[in-house]
């Protein structure tokens with residue numbers, strides 16, 4: 702843990718130029734950089750989570766300041782991800798989330814309660830809601846996103862395109878089970894710095910769902926009806 706002056710000193714040392722550092726507590730401004738190339742002067746604004754950044758992250762930060770290309774952002778992004786639970790959301794973002802669980806054919810909270818009992822010893826605390834129509838639907842099969850888990854909001858959103866009579870109950874259960882697993886099985890970080898959500902461990906757990914094969918088969922044969 703180091704204070705602002707300490708952090709500023711370290712960054713300046715590695716950078717070798719003039720740096721003004723501002724520490725903020727603003728979830729919409731976690732990391733921003735203003736650089737005057739002629740004078741090498743840098744104005745840096747960092748979220749306070751960076752006060753505990755380890756040396757390698759600080760060095761990455763300086764690499765990015767020197768040469769702000771995407772590749773140099775990798776470690777910074779991972780660091781931010783790992784500390785995202787310490788970033789307080791703005792009042793605007795922490796407003797109550799509208800949650801709609803009742804659809805025409807499915808009640809999402811009823812399904813989730815059932816899954817929670819059967820697979821998670823009723824221990825999982827997560828919200829579920831129908832998403833907005835047309836927001837997560839793709840055209841090609843590979844792009845169809847049936848649901849997602851928003852870790853920040855602790856909310857599973859389900860594509861309302863699934864609220865159809867043709868959709869079997871076990872398929873809905875599978876979709877919700879899959880998203881609930883995302884809360885339980887954390888993503889890993891690949892050597893290239895990418896977040897991997899569907900890890901081997903995740904895929905293994907997914908197969909614990911009793912109608913897993915049935916659900917996958919149903920999707921293969923019916924995706925065009927969705």
Ligand SMILES: [Zn+2]
Pocket residue numbers: 879883898899
């Ligand atoms: Zn997934």
